[in-house]
Amino acid sequence: xxxxxxxxxxxxxxxxxxxxxxxxxxxxxxxxxxxxxxxxxxxxxxxxxxxxxxxxxxxxxxxxxxxxxxxxxxxxxxxxxxxxxxxxxxxxxxxxxxxxxxxxxxxxxxxxxxxxxxxxxxxxxxxxxxxxxxxxxxxxxxxxxxxxxxxxxxxxxxxxxxxxxxxxxxxxxxxxxxxxxxxxxxxxxxxxxxxxxxxxxxxxxxxxxxxxxxxxxxxxxxxxxxxxxxxxxxxxxxxxxxxxxxxxxxxxxxxxxxxxxxxxxxxxxxxxxxxxxxxxxxxxxxxxxxxxxxxxxxxxxxxxxxxxxxxxxxxxxxxxxxxxxxxxxxxxxxxxxxxxxxxxxxxxxxxxxxxxxxxxxxxxxxxxxxxxxxxxxxxxxxxxxxxxxxxxxxxxxxxxxxxxxxxxxxxxxxxxxxxxxxxxxxxxxxxxxxxxxxxxxxxxxxxxxxxxxxxxxxxxxxxxxxxxxxxxxxxxxxxxxxxxxxxxxxxxxxxxxxxxxxxxxxxxxxxxxxxxxxxxxxxxxxxxxxxxxxxxxxxxxxxxxxxxxxxxxxxxxxxxxxxxxxxxxxxxxxxxxxxxxxxxxxxxxxxxxxxxxxxxxxxxxxxxxxxxxxxxxxxxxxxxxxxxxxxxxxxxxxxxxxxxxxxxxxxxxxxxxxxxxxxxxxxxxxxxxxxxxxxxxxxxxxxxxxxxxxxxxxxxxxxxxxxxxxxxxxxxxxxxxxxxxxxxxxxxxxxxxxxxxxxxxxxxxxxxxxxxxxxxxxxxxxxxxxxxxxxxxxxxxxxxxxxxxxxxxxxxxxxxxxxxxxxxxxxxxxxxxxxxxxxxxxxxxxxxxxxxxxxxxxxxxxxxxxxxxxxxxxxxxxxxxxxxxxxxxxxxxxxxxxxxxxxxxxxxxxxxxxxxxxxxxxxx
Numbered sequence: 001x002x003x004x005x006x007x008x009x010x011x012x013x014x015x016x017x018x019x020x021x022x023x024x025x026x027x028x029x030x031x032x033x034x035x036x037x038x039x040x041x042x043x044x045x046x047x048x049x050x051x052x053x054x055x056x057x058x059x060x061x062x063x064x065x066x067x068x069x070x071x072x073x074x075x076x077x078x079x080x081x082x083x084x085x086x087x088x089x090x091x092x093x094x095x096x097x098x099x100x101x102x103x104x105x106x107x108x109x110x111x112x113x114x115x116x117x118x119x120x121x122x123x124x125x126x127x128x129x130x131x132x133x134x135x136x137x138x139x140x141x142x143x144x145x146x147x148x149x150x151x152x153x154x155x156x157x158x159x160x161x162x163x164x165x166x167x168x169x170x171x172x173x174x175x176x177x178x179x180x181x182x183x184x185x186x187x188x189x190x191x192x193x194x195x196x197x198x199x200x201x202x203x204x205x206x207x208x209x210x211x212x213x214x215x216x217x218x219x220x221x222x223x224x225x226x227x228x229x230x231x232x233x234x235x236x237x238x239x240x241x242x243x244x245x246x247x248x249x250x251x252x253x254x255x256x257x258x259x260x261x262x263x264x265x266x267x268x269x270x271x272x273x274x275x276x277x278x279x280x281x282x283x284x285x286x287x288x289x290x291x292x293x294x295x296x297x298x299x300x301x302x303x304x305x306x307x308x309x310x311x312x313x314x315x316x317x318x319x320x321x322x323x324x325x326x327x328x329x330x331x332x333x334x335x336x337x338x339x340x341x342x343x344x345x346x347x348x349x350x351x352x353x354x355x356x357x358x359x360x361x362x363x364x365x366x367x368x369x370x371x372x373x374x375x376x377x378x379x380x381x382x383x384x385x386x387x388x389x390x391x392x393x394x395x396x397x398x399x400x401x402x403x404x405x406x407x408x409x410x411x412x413x414x415x416x417x418x419x420x421x422x423x424x425x426x427x428x429x430x431x432x433x434x435x436x437x438x439x440x441x442x443x444x445x446x447x448x449x450x451x452x453x454x455x456x457x458x459x460x461x462x463x464x465x466x467x468x469x470x471x472x473x474x475x476x477x478x479x480x481x482x483x484x485x486x487x488x489x490x491x492x493x494x495x496x497x498x499x500x501x502x503x504x505x506x507x508x509x510x511x512x513x514x515x516x517x518x519x520x521x522x523x524x525x526x527x528x529x530x531x532x533x534x535x536x537x538x539x540x541x542x543x544x545x546x547x548x549x550x551x552x553x554x555x556x557x558x559x560x561x562x563x564x565x566x567x568x569x570x571x572x573x574x575x576x577x578x579x580x581x582x583x584x585x586x587x588x589x590x591x592x593x594x595x596x597x598x599x600x601x602x603x604x605x606x607x608x609x610x611x612x613x614x615x616x617x618x619x620x621x622x623x624x625x626x627x628x629x630x631x632x633x634x635x636x637x638x639x640x641x642x643x644x645x646x647x648x649x650x651x652x653x654x655x656x657x658x659x660x661x662x663x664x665x666x667x668x669x670x671x672x673x674x675x676x677x678x679x680x681x682x683x684x685x686x687x688x689x690x691x692x693x694x695x696x697x698x699x700x701x702x703x704x705x706x707x708x709x710x711x712x713x714x715x716x717x718x719x720x721x722x723x724x725x726x727x728x729x730x731x732x733x734x735x736x737x738x739x740x741x742x743x744x745x746x747x748x749x750x751x752x753x754x755x756x757x758x759x760x761x762x763x764x765x766x767x768x769x770x771x772x773x774x775x776x777x778x779x780x781x782x783x784x785x786x787x788x789x790x791x792x793x794x795x796x797x798x799x800x801x802x803x804x805x806x807x808x809x810x811x812x813x814x815x816x817x818x819x820x821x822x823x824x825x826x827x828x829x830x831x832x833x834x835x836x837x838x839x840x841x842x843x844x845x846x847x848x849x850x851x852x853x854x855x856x857x858x859x860x861x862x863x864x865x866x867x868x869x870x871x872x873x874x875x876x877x878x879x880x881x882x883x884x885x886x887x888x889x890x891x892x893x894x895x896x897x898x899x900x901x902x903x904x905x906x907x908x
Contacts, residue, residue, distance in 0.1 A: 005557065006557055006560060006561060006575060006582075006620070007556055007557060007561055007573060007582075007583075007618045007620050008573075008582050008583065008620045008623070008624075009583060009618070009619045009620050009622075009623045010563075010571065010573060010583050010585050010604065010616045010617070010618065010619070011616065011617055011619040012585070012587050012614050012615070012616055013603075013615055013616070013617045014350065014614075014615045015587070015612060015613060015614040015615065016050075016348070016353050016612070016613040017052075017610075017611065017612045017613075018038055018300075018318065018319040018320070018611045018612075019036055019038050019043040019045055019052045019318050019319075020036035020037065020038055020043065020045070020296070020300055020302065020318030020319060021037065021038050021039060021300065021318075021319055022037070022284075022298070022300070023037045023285075024037075024285045025037075025285060025287060025294070025296060025302075026067060026068055026069045026287065027069065027287040027288060027289045027294065028069060028073045028289070029071060029073055029288075030073060030290065031073060031290070032046055032047045032048045032289060032290055033045065033046060033047070033053075033289075034047060034287070034289060034294060034302070035067060035069060035076065036302075036318065037064065037067070038318075038319075040057060040058070040061065040063055040064060041055050041056065041057050041064075042055070042056035042057075042064055042067060042076075042078065043055055043056075044056070044094065044095075045302075045316075045318075047289055047292070047294065047302075047304060047314070047316070049352070049353075050316060050352045050353030050354060051353070054094040054095045055095045056076065056078065056088060056094065056095045057095070058078070058080050058082075058086070059098075060082075062080035062081060062082045062084070063080055063081045064078050064079070064080055065079055065080055065081055065110045065111055065112055066078070066079045066110075066111045066112055066113055066114050066125075067079070067114070068114045068115060068116055068123075069090075069116075070116045070120040070137075071116060071117075071118050071119075071120050072120040073090060074089065074090055074120070075087050075088060075089060075090060075100075075120070075137075076088040076090060076094070077114060077116070077123060079105065079110070079111035079114060079125065080110070081110050083104065083105045083107055083109075083110060083111070084102055084103070084104060084105070085102070085103055085104075085105050085111070085123075085125070085135075086099040086101070086102050087099055087100050087101040087102070087137075088100065101140060103140045105125060105127075105133065106131075106133055106142055106145070107125065107127040107129055107131065107133065108127070108129040108131075109127045109128045109129045110127055110128070111125045111126065111127050112126065112127055112128065112152050112153075113125070113126040113127075113152065113153045113154070113155075113156055114126070114156070115156040115157065115158065116137070116158075117158035117162040118158065118160055118162065119162055120137065121136065121137050121138060121162075122134060122135070122136065122137065122143070122158065122162055122180075123135040123137050124156050124158065124165055124167075126149070126152065126153035126156060126167065127152065128151065128152045130147065130148070130149045130150065130151065131145060131146065131147050131149065132144075132145075132146040132149060132153065132156070132165070132167050133145050133146075134146075134165065134180065143180075144165075144178070144180060146165075146167070146176075146178055146187065148176070148187065149167060149169050149176065150169045150170075150171035150172040150174075151169060151170045151171035151172075152169075152170050153167050153168060153169060153170065154168045154169070154170045154196050154197055154198060155167070155168040155197050155198060155199055155200045155211075156168075156200070157200035157201060157202060158202075159202045159206045159223075160202055160205070160206050161206055162180070163179060163180055163181055163206075164177055164178065164179055164180065164202075164206070164223075165177070165178045165180055166200050166202070166209060168196075168197035168200055168211070168213075169197075170196050172191075173191075173193045173194060173195060173196060173197060173213070173215075174189050174190065174191050174193075175189070175190040175191075175193070175197065175200065175209075175211060176188065176189055176190075177190070177209075177223075177226070188226050190211075190221060190226060192219055192228055192231070193211065193213050193215055193217070193219065194215045195213045195214040195215030195216075196213055196214045196215075197211055197212070197213040198212060198213050198214060198238060198239050198240065198241070199211065199212045199213075199238065199239075199240055199241035201241060201242075201243050201249075202223065203243055203246075203263065204246075204263075206223060207222070207223050207224055208220060208221065208222065208223055208229070208263075209221040209223040210241065210243075210249065210263070212234075212238040212241040212251065213238060214237045214238070214239075216233060216234050216235055216236055216237060216238070217231055217232060217233055217234060217238075218231070218232040218234060218238065218241065218249070218251065218261065218266075219231050219232075220232070220263070220266065230266045231266075232261065232266045234251060234253065234259075236253040236254050236255045236257075236282075237253050237254040237282075238251050238252070238253045239252055239253055239254070239282075239283055239284055239285060239286070240252045240283065240285050240286035240287070240295075242286060242287070242288055242293065244260070244288075244307060246263075247262060247263045247264055248260055248261065248262065248263065248269070249261040249262075249263055250286070250293060250310075252283040252285070252286035252293075252295050253282060253283060254282035254283070255282055256281060256282040256283055256297065257271055257272060258271065258272050258283075258286075258293065258295070258305055258310045259271040260310070270310065271310070272305070272310040272311070272312075281297050281298060281299060282297060282298075283295045283296065283297050284296050284297050284298055288307070289304070291306070291307050292304045292305060292306060292307060292313060293305040293306075293307055293310070296318075299342070299357075300317065300318040300319035301315060301316070301317055301318065301355070301357060302315070302316040302318055303315045303316075304316075314352070314354045315354060315355045315356060315357065316353065316354065316355055317346050317348075317355040317357070319611060320338060320340045320346060320607075320611050320613070321340050321341045321342070321611055322340060322341045322593075322608075322609045322611065323338055323339070323340055323593055323594050323607035323608055323609070323611065323612075323613070324339040324340060324341065324364070324365065324366050324367065324593055324594065325338075325339045325365075325366065325367045325368045325593060325594045325607075326338050326339070326368065326594030326595070326596055326605055326606070326607040326613065327368045327369065327370045327377070327594075327596045328370060328374055328596050328597075328598045328599070328603075328605065329347070329370055329374050329375075329377060329391045329395075330374055330375070330391060330395070331373060331374065331375065331599075333374060333598035333599050333600070333603065334349065334350050334351060335347055335348060335349055335350065335391070335395055336348045336350060336596070336605055336613070337368050337370070337377055337397070338368075338594070338607060338613065339365040339366065339367065339368050339379065339594075340365070341364055342364060342365070343359060343361045343362055343363055343364060343365065343381070343383075344357050344358060344359045344361075344365070345357075345358050345359075345365055345368070345377075345379055345389075345397060347395065347396070347397055348613070349395070350615060356395070356396055356397070358389075358396070358397045358399075360379075360387050360399045360402075360450075361379065361381035361382075361383050361385065361387060362381075362383045363381050363382035363383040364381065364382045365379050365380070365381050365382075366380050366381060366382060366409065366410070366411060367379070367380040367410070367411060367412050367413065368380075368594075369412070369413050369414050369415065370596075371414065371415035371416065371417050371420075372415065372416075372417060372420050372442070373417075373599075374391070374599060375390065375391050375442075376388065376389065376390060376391070376415060376420075376442070377389040377390075377391060377397065378413040378414065378415055378423060378425075379413075380410035380411060380412060380413050380425070381409075381410060382409045382410075384404065384406045384407065384408060384409065384410060384427070385402055385403065385404045385406075385410065386402070386403040386404075386406075386410050386413050386423070386425050386435075387399050387401070387402050387403075387450070388400050388401035388402070388403070388415075388423070388437075388441065388450070388453075390441075390442065390444070390446075392446065396446075398444075398446040399450045400441045400442075400444045400448075400450055400451070401437070401441055401450050401451045401452070401453055402450045402451070402452055402453065403423065403425060403433075403435050403452075403453040403455070404452065405433060405454075405455050405458075406425065406427035406429055406431070406433065407427070407429045408427050408428035408429035409427060409428045410425055410426070410427045410428075411426055411427060411428060411465065411466060411467055411468075412425070412426050412466070412467065412468050412469045413425040413426070413469070414469050414470070414471050414478075415437075416437075416471070416475055417471075417475070418474075418475050419475070420437065420439065420442070421436065421437050421439065422434060422435060422436055422437055422456075422492075423435045423437060423453075424469060424471070424478055424492070425469075426461065426466040426469055426480060427466070428465045428466075430460055430461060430462055430463070430464070430465070430466065431458050431459060431460050431461060432458070432459050432461045432466070432469070432478075432480060432490065432495070433455040433457070433458050434455060434456045434457045434458075434492070434495060435453045435454070435455050435456065436453070436454070436456050437453070438451075457494075457495040458495075459490065459495045459497075461480050461482070461488060461490070461497075462480065462482035462483075462484050462486060462488070463482075463484045464482050464483040464484040464507070465482065465483050466480055466481070466482045467481055467482060467483060467507070467508065467509050467510070468480070468481045468508070468509065468510045468511050469481075469511070470511040470512050470513050470520070471492070471513065472513045473513060473515055473516075475492060476491065476492055476493075477489050477490065477491065477492065477498065477513075477534075478490045478491075478492050479511045479513065479520050479522075480511070481508030481509065481510060481511040481522055482507065482508060483507030483508070484507070485502070485504045485505065485506060485507060485508065485524070486500055486501065486502060486504075486508070487500070487501040487504075487508055487511055487520065487522045487532065488500050488501070489501070489520075489534070489537075499534075499537045500537075501520070501522070501530075501532045501537060501538075501539070503530060503539045504522065504524040504526055504528070504530065505524070505526040506524050506525035506526040506549070507524060507525050508522050508523070508524050509523055509524060509525065509549065509550065509551045509552070510522065510523050510550075510551065510552050510553050512553050512554060512555055514555055514559035515555055515558050515559050516558045516559045517559050518533065518534040518535055519531055519532065519533065519534065519540075519559065520532045520534060521553055521555070521562060522553075523550035523551070523552070523553045523564060523566075524549070524550065525549035525550075526549075527544065527546045527547065527548060527549060527550060527566070528542050528543065528544050528546075528550070529542070529543040529544075529550055529553060529562065529564055529574070530542050530543075531543075531576065541576065541579060543562070543564075543574050543579060543581075545572055545574075545581045545584075546564065546566045546568060546570065546572065547566075547568050547570075548566055548567040548568045549566055549567045550564050550565070550566040551565055551566050551567060551591065551592060551593060551595075552564065552565045552566075552592065552593070552594065552595035553565075553595070554595055554596070554597045554604075555597075556573075556597065556601050557601065559576070560575065560576060560577065561573060561574060561575050561576060561582075562574045562576065563595065563597070563604060564595075565592035565595045565606055565608075566591075566592065567591040567592075569586060569587075569588040569589060569590055569591065569592060569608065569610075570584055570585070570586055570588075570592075571584070571585045571586075571587075571588075571592065571595075571604075571606055571616070572584050572585075585616065587612070587614050588606065588608045588610055588612060588614070589610040589612070590608050590609035590610035591608050591609045592606050592607070592608040593607065593608050593609065594606060594607040594608065601618075602617060602618050603615060603616065603617050603618075604616040604617075634660070637656060637659075637660055638660075640656065641653060641656050641657060641660070641662075641665065644656065645665075645669065650669055650672075650673055650683075650687070651686075651687050653669055654666060654669060654670075654687055655691075655695065657669065658691070658695040658698045658699060659695070661698055663702045663705060663706070666699075666702060667702075667706060667712060667715060670684070670715050670718075670719055671715050674714075674715060674718060681722065684718075684719060684722050685722050685725070685726060688719065688722050688723050688726050689726040689727075693731075693734070693735060696723070696727070696732075696735060697735040697736055697737050697738075699719075699723070700723070700732075700735060700737055700738065700741045701737050701741060703716045703719065703720045703723075703741065703745065704737075704740075704741040704744040704745055707720075707744070707745055707748045707749065707752075708744070708748050710752065710755070713748070713752045717749070717752070720745070
């Protein structure tokens with residue numbers, strides 16, 4: 001199938017968002033997971049894929065104050081400010097299913113520290129109330145309560161046999177040890193530390209206790225006699241201490257260096273002194289994850305080291321803060337460089353989201369620009385300098401040159417893609433500088449110091465700060481955008497101003513040259529994107545659609561389209577031929593400062609103030625193929641549905657119409673079942689009772705729609721009654737559309753009930769009239785030998801009235817204006833046919849009245865001619881009276897018949 005060359009759909013194929021802010025992390029002993037706190041959430045981070053797989057959050061916004069993972073890896077224990085302890089089962093539905101158990105803690109304040117023993121059966125919790133509680137994890141009851149601790153606890157550790165509990169205090173810096181099997185024994189206090197104790201470890205079959213703290217020391221204790229065996233001076237604050245093997249310890253401290261210590265001799269065996277260059281500042285916490293050591297620091301960088309050699313295996317930037325700029329790197333564009341609110345540049349691998357942090361600037365990096373086939377990178381900083389980086393295949397960034405000469409913050413820079421022999425920079429000092437490059441910089445040794453560049457020409461360009469630069473495809477022109485609302489064109493080699501483009505009503509944020517036409521595009525704080533002709537130096541098009549300032553633009557499809565991003569958090573795709581916005585995607589929650597397109601124009605990356613990095617891909621071909629497949633599937637389903645209806649396979653037909661969401665076809669099927677089947681109730685009960693919740697929700701929405709029309713209300717009420725009997729109220733209320741459908745069903749059902757009540761009342765009056773007429777005609781005469789006037793025509797009329805009554809009752813019973821039974825032939829007929837069959841024949845009624853008159857005259861004449869038949873004056877008068885009564889009742893019946901017909905017609 002042919003696909004469009006233009007991009008019509010953008011889909012977010014991957015994203016990286018903050019998953020760790022500060023504090024300690026927890027790990028699983030045999031799984032590649034880290035449990036990382038991030039605000040009110042706990043994120044389960046997979047160190048293999050670099051993605052967050054599950055999220056934990058307390059209900060009602062209860063902040064998580066402490067958490068731990070049981071050593072068996074089956075449960076996660078959390079505590080919040082509400083002083084509730086929650087136990088979560090580790091499974092594929094972690095964060096989706098509610099906690100398996102919740103119980104109230106006995107602390108007088110929030111829990112700030114908790115730890116499980118090796119059997120995962122005991123849990124120790126500590127708060128700022130100076131008490132430590134020990135809980136039985138099976139019965140969820142408190143086994144011990146220890147008092148006397150000064151302030152919150154900084155470290156808690158069970159012995160390997162779960163007999164002893166060691167707790168470190170933050171105020172008096174003492175270690176207290178309790179024997180859990182002998183509650184009468186007082187706590188043993190160890191007082192050799194003079195700073196906050198950060199780690200406690202039992203080793204050597206619980207005969208040795210190791211403690212480390214911020215007093216720059218590690219103390220090895222004899223856990224039997226509670227005496228100091230050895231004190232190790234580390235000359236740095238120790239934040240975490242880990243046991244590796246039987247005789248080795250690993251310390252992580254403020255220097256950002258992992259060090260291995262011998263447990264017996266107390267000597268340092270090995271360290272990774274190169275760690276600081278790769279991780280930034282010192283460590284704040286360390287845990288063991290499978291065969292690696294995971295460390296965190298205050299820059300929210302998580303680093304994985306091999307457990308044996310302490311080599312860096314991978315890094316993750318857990319929180320990049322506000323993103324200033326972003327760009328692709330590498331020939332295959334599988335890496336992105338990110339400038340954040342720091343002096344470092346973060347280099348991401350998009351496949352694994354591993355991160356490398358490089359530093360050279362002394363202040364925040366504001367702008368990034370890649371050139372020379374995405375192998376060279378320019379970074380602009382607040383330190384008034386521009387650094388030139390080479391992207392290596394290791395991968396890493398190597399600083400090869402530095403341009404210093406601006407007197408203010410450097411805001412933008414660009415390099416030559418054709419010759420690669422110059423770069424152009426601009427700054428808040430309102431100047432543009434041209435710098436010459438030596439071709440040997442590309443192959444410069446990574447160990448060499450960066451060379452300094454000299455500017456060949458400098459031009460004062462604008463009256464207000466310059467925000468962006470763009471280089472023409474032939475590299476003869478450079479465009480600059482400024483907050484003075486102007487876009488200016490400059491000669492690259494000469495530095496002379498060639499033209500000025502005016503028209504924006506607010507400051508210009510970005511400029512870009514079209515790759516194949518003599519056009520330049522600019523975006524501004526006036527929410528517009530303008531296209532300028534280089535030949536006429538005038539605006540030829542204005543694109544409007546953003547609700548706030550447009551910050552970044554980039555061309556797509558060789559200049560046929562533009563992608564833009566603004567402070568409204570939207571990324572928009574424009575087609576220049578039609579001036580239409582063909583796609584708007586909303587994934588960011590803040591300003592989008594960074595926007596870049598890869599070399600093949602198939603991927604777009606964006607980043608903003610919400611600390612999110614989102615990778616977009618052109619999915620136009622996939623969407624078109626998906627639409628095509630849907631049309632084919634719909635055609636096949638329609639044909640299958642027609643065959644099912646034709647073969648009277650209503651069960652499969654109903655299921656298929658619900659899947660296709662075709663209410664009209666389903667209404668016809670249900671009407672046919674109710675009309676043709678004598679056991680419609682049982683048939684529909686079997687069909688509706690077997691529906692899945694998704695299909696039942698669709699059917700409930702159809703009921704709500706049908707019930708608004710009196711023509712379809714009977715089918716709706718009939719099937720709804722079956723559904724209400726087939727499912728419990730809880731099952732129905734659990735459906736997504738239950739609330740809205742009930743709100744729609746109730747008022748229309750009350751209206752239909754009122755209509756049927758009026759119809760029933762009218763039929764009752766008709767029945768009463770019919771009974772009175774029948775009693776009048778069937779009344780016996782005084783002379784029993786007289787043949788009741790031989791009222792053959794009168795009987796026929798009464799039979800017609802009887803049929804009319806049965807028809808009205810049939811309407812009342814069926815409660816339907818659409819299908820009913822003929823009272824004479826018992827055949828199904830429409831409402832209009834029934835009305836035609838019950839039309840009052842005025843000529844026939846006149847004939848009946850005349851027959852009555854003739855009958856009375858015949859009886860009178862016969863009585864005169866036949867001596868055996870005699871009528872008294874009283875009998876003759878009674879005969880006349882009965883004739884008049886019948887005429888009056890018959891006229892009344894005619895009126896009721898006409899009123900009934902009008903009532904039925906109005907109801908229909």
